[in-house]
Amino acid sequence: xRLATLDDGTPDGRLVVVSADGSSCASAPVDTLQQAVEGWDxxxxxxxxxxxxxERLPAESLRAPLPRAWQWLDGSVYPSxxxxxxxxxxxxxxxxxxxxxxxxxxxxxxxxxxDVVMRDEELGIDFExxxxxVTDFVPMGTSAADAAAHIKLVVQINDWxxxxxxxxxxxxxFGWIQAKPPCSMAPFAITxxxxxxxxxxARPHLKLRVCWNGEQFGNADGGPxxxxxxxxxxxxxxxxxxxxxxxIGSGTVSNENFREAGSSCIAERRGxxxxxxxxxxxxxxxxxxxxxxxxxxxxxxxxxxxxxxKVVRP
Amino acid sequence: xRLATLDDGTPDGRLVVVSADGSSCASAPVDTLQQAVEGWDxxxxxxxxxxxxxERLPAESLRAPLPRAWQWLDGSVYPSxxxxxxxxxxxxxxxxxxxxxxxxxxxxxxxxxxDVVMRDEELGIDFExxxxxVTDFVPMGTSAADAAAHIKLVVQINDWxxxxxxxxxxxxxFGWIQAKPPCSMAPFAITxxxxxxxxxxARPHLKLRVCWNGEQFGNADGGPxxxxxxxxxxxxxxxxxxxxxxxIGSGTVSNENFREAGSSCIAERRGxxxxxxxxxxxxxxxxxxxxxxxxxxxxxxxxxxxxxxKVVRP
Numbered sequence: 001x002r003l004a005t006l007d008d009g010t011p012d013g014r015l016v017v018v019s020a021d022g023s024s025c026a027s028a029p030v031d032t033l034q035q036a037v038e039g040w041d042x043x044x045x046x047x048x049x050x051x052x053x054x055e056r057l058p059a060e061s062l063r064a065p066l067p068r069a070w071q072w073l074d075g076s077v078y079p080s081x082x083x084x085x086x087x088x089x090x091x092x093x094x095x096x097x098x099x100x101x102x103x104x105x106x107x108x109x110x111x112x113x114x115d116v117v118m119r120d121e122e123l124g125i126d127f128e129x130x131x132x133x134v135t136d137f138v139p140m141g142t143s144a145a146d147a148a149a150h151i152k153l154v155v156q157i158n159d160w161x162x163x164x165x166x167x168x169x170x171x172x173x174f175g176w177i178q179a180k181p182p183c184s185m186a187p188f189a190i191t192x193x194x195x196x197x198x199x200x201x202a203r204p205h206l207k208l209r210v211c212w213n214g215e216q217f218g219n220a221d222g223g224p225x226x227x228x229x230x231x232x233x234x235x236x237x238x239x240x241x242x243x244x245x246x247x248i249g250s251g252t253v254s255n256e257n258f259r260e261a262g263s264s265c266i267a268e269r270r271g272x273x274x275x276x277x278x279x280x281x282x283x284x285x286x287x288x289x290x291x292x293x294x295x296x297x298x299x300x301x302x303x304x305x306x307x308x309x310k311v312v313r314p
Numbered sequence: 315x316r317l318a319t320l321d322d323g324t325p326d327g328r329l330v331v332v333s334a335d336g337s338s339c340a341s342a343p344v345d346t347l348q349q350a351v352e353g354w355d356x357x358x359x360x361x362x363x364x365x366x367x368x369e370r371l372p373a374e375s376l377r378a379p380l381p382r383a384w385q386w387l388d389g390s391v392y393p394s395x396x397x398x399x400x401x402x403x404x405x406x407x408x409x410x411x412x413x414x415x416x417x418x419x420x421x422x423x424x425x426x427x428x429d430v431v432m433r434d435e436e437l438g439i440d441f442e443x444x445x446x447x448v449t450d451f452v453p454m455g456t457s458a459a460d461a462a463a464h465i466k467l468v469v470q471i472n473d474w475x476x477x478x479x480x481x482x483x484x485x486x487x488f489g490w491i492q493a494k495p496p497c498s499m500a501p502f503a504i505t506x507x508x509x510x511x512x513x514x515x516a517r518p519h520l521k522l523r524v525c526w527n528g529e530q531f532g533n534a535d536g537g538p539x540x541x542x543x544x545x546x547x548x549x550x551x552x553x554x555x556x557x558x559x560x561x562i563g564s565g566t567v568s569n570e571n572f573r574e575a576g577s578s579c580i581a582e583r584r585g586x587x588x589x590x591x592x593x594x595x596x597x598x599x600x601x602x603x604x605x606x607x608x609x610x611x612x613x614x615x616x617x618x619x620x621x622x623x624k625v626v627r628p
Contacts (some may be wrong), residue, residue: 068557070382070421073491094486102488103417107384107557119455119553141433141628162553172408174416175489177387181554239433239476240495243382243421314455 001048002188002303003153003188007061007111011068016057018188019049022305024053025273033066033134033153033189038244040152042135043084062305064109064185065155065243066134072183074130074159074249075099076233077225081254081268086269089167099227099235102175104159106247112305115312116160118181118287124209125285125311127212129264129293131204131222132157133229134189138242147233148202150242154195156186156208156295156304157249163267163284183249186293186304187196198297202228206295207302208253210264217269218262220255222295227262264293287313315362316617317501319347319513321375321425325382330371330483331364332502336619338367347448347467347503348382352558354450354466376619378423378499379469380448380559386420386497388444389546390561391411391539395568395582402585403481413541413549416489418473421562424498426483426602426619429626430474430602432495438477439599439625441526443578443607444590445536446471446563447543452556458471461547464556468509468610470500470522470618471563471573475583477598497563500618512611516542520609520617522567524578531583533574534569536609578607601627 003023005013012032016025029046030036036043076082077099086093094100100296110116118125134153134158142150159180168177198206205223205311227235232248255261263269270280285291294306318339319327330339343351343360350357390396391413400407408414424430432439448467456464473494480493505593506513512520519537523530541549546562567573568582577583584594599605608620 011510067385070384071419076488096486100486101486101491103419103491105385105417105554107560108555123553140431165553167362168410170487172410172414173405173484173487173489174390175487177415177417177550178552236491239437239479239492240419241422246421267530 001191001194002104003033003065004057004187005063005065005067006058007063013063013067016055017047018057019053023057025055026050026053031270034245037134037136037152062187063111063246064163064187065187065189066109066247067111068108069106069245069247070243071246072104073101073236073246074104074251075101076251077227077229077232078251078254079226079254080256080258084268084271088274094260099232101232101235104176108182110182110309112184112187112307114184114309116309117240117314119314121286123165125159126163126266127210127291128159128161128211128252128276129208129218130157130159130250130253131155131295132247135233135242135244135246135248137244138233138237138239138246140237140239142208142234142237144231146233147237148230150233151192151202151229153189154192154199154204155189155247156293158184158291158307159249159291160184176244184307184309186307188303188305190303195297195303202230206297207263208293208295210262211292216262218264220253220261222253222257224255225250285311287311315505317347317379317383317510318371318501319377319379320372321377327377327381330369331361333367335535339369339371340364340367344441348559351448351450351466360405362609376501377425379501379503380499380561381425382422383420383559383561384557385560386418387550387560388565389415389541390548390565391541392565392568393540394570394572395566398582406488413546414479414605415546415549418490419496420496422496424496424623426498426501426621427623428498429624430498431628432625433601433628434533437479440475440477440580441605442473442475442566443522443524443532444471444473444564444567445469446561447545449556449558449560449562451552451558452547452560454553454555456548456551458545458548462544464547465506465543467503467517468506468513468518469503469561470607470621472498472605472607472621473563474498475579478524498551498621498623500621502617502619504617509617516544516572519598519613522607522609525577525606532578534567534572534575534578536564536567538569539564572600599625601625
């Protein structure tokens with residue numbers, strides 16, 4: 001089952017169920033995705049019972065499936081990315097047997113085709129292609145084994161980053177405020193079962209094709225997460241309840257063979273250049289640049305649709 | 315003007331305006347504090363026009379003024395606290411000409427008398443008494459000079475902390491998830507003008523009396539913030555719009571003469587003990603312990619009311 005949110009002028013938009021071919025949709029029995037995840041046990045069967053899709057899906061008015069959330073927690077669970085970044089930045093390896101995770105701004109998720117306003121090109125504008133999940137209410141202390149059942153929807157995310165600010169903020173130990181403006185979401189939120197074989201061990205086995213100004217930049221596989229989304233949920237819920245509609249991200253998708261697979265963020269490409277050539281040659285984004293992200297399953301389908309956005313000045 | 319939120323069974327409660335003597339209240343022209351800050355320019359005059367308080371204020375059903383928020387950003391701007399903690403933890407001094415700030419869980423703020431559920435005493439259960447402000451919408455790039463006008467309400471907060479988890483999380487650079495469960499708020503949110511001389515340079519010049527199991531633990535002055543709330547807003551808004559209803563905290567209130575003034579968290583007291591005696595002797599909180607926090611102005615008034623809570627097991 002795939003869900004989308006249409007722009008109807010309200011803060012949270014209007015929830016629709018999308019037909020298998022993505023051309024049409026049907027109104028949901030609740031107004032918003034937030035309401036759906038708050039009452040998932042009751043709402044899900046009603047959503048799944050829909051068989052007729054009377055409306056054309058208006059691609060031009062698709063918002064983020066969850067245009068704002070009460071909580072956004074982003075992991076960093078691809079070891080190839082983490083090790084490269086430590087090496088390039090000259091950081092000591094982060095010693096932790098837990099997933100890395102920070103809390104980010106959740107009051108806005110950009111829609112898939114919305115222009116992204118950045119203040120200054122000198123801040124090191126970068127994209128981070130990743131996957132995410134949306135939970136229902138998760139009680140404090142939920143184990144990883146029990147957490148999988150709380151993964152209600154899978155989403156595709158661009159976690160916008162400002163690299164000139166990221167290092168200094170990280171060194172404070174307080175995490176990122178200025179380096180992490182709001183993220184973007186691809187148009188369709190999909191239930192794990194609808195991903196079929198591509199969803200395994202609470203990990204999305206899809207390739208995330210990232211194109212920057214029309215050229216392919218990366219096509220890494222989402223599968224090799226060191227910690228699955230079940231473990232990320234358990235980590236987040238160790239000392240707090242997770243509100244229904246919590247969004248948890250994987251961090252930048254990255255593969256061990258990143259020289260062949262390409263990267264899901266510019267920082268990683270620059271890191272490879274530093275290792276290979278002694279200095280980075282790829283510049284960060286400029287105003288007017290576009291980035292497109294679309295994850296594909298083995299059969300070539302793109303279950304989340306595409307994020308395709310332009311970076312603009314204020 | 316003082317505002318409070320009554321428990322009416324809804325997630326955001328019911329907003330009321332509180333009489334000067336705190337005994338009675340009047341319904342607001344909007345349902346919730348979130349709605350009030352979203353439309354503050356229109357709602358504030360209507361709130362201020364209220365002259366009659368027909369309802370008894372039911373102390374037993376007071377919630378946090380903002381029971382949940384779209385964004386909670388907590389600073390750490392009392393230099394005496396930061397320097398002591400660095401010294402005790404053996405950290406390098408954090409080099410930054412910006413305020414320190416992390417993003418925390420905002421999907422729940424405990425009400426002033428709600429029991430606080432913690433999983434395990436061994437996690438180092440601690441309180442952090444502090445002040446906070448609530449903003450209306452703040453555009454990205456707002457300067458500190460312009461930010462003061464966005465401070466709509468002042469609040470008093472307990473930022474619950476789990477010290478056994480805080481150090482390891484801080485060392486990752488990603489900030490805190492497990493070490494920072496939801497905060498609590500005192501019952502009354504107050505407009506800056508109503509604090510009179512106690513509100514100066516976007517700083518609250520009130521003493522925050524903290525009592526642990528009935529004994530005074532600290533009575534530090536909120537005034538000596540290295541950065542005012544105007545500067546904290548500008549820091550947070552550098553690369554993002556701040557959603558209306560953003561809550562920004564000061565971090566643990568601390569004074570240079572902490573041996574006389576006392577502390578607003580146990581970690582600081584333990585730090586003083588380490589410096590003075592070579593080891594910490596004050597243990598963290600136990601299940602069944604209570605902490606009471608009430609800020610007082612020079613005239614002895616307590617504009618925010620008191621937080622008075624018990625820590626309980628799940």
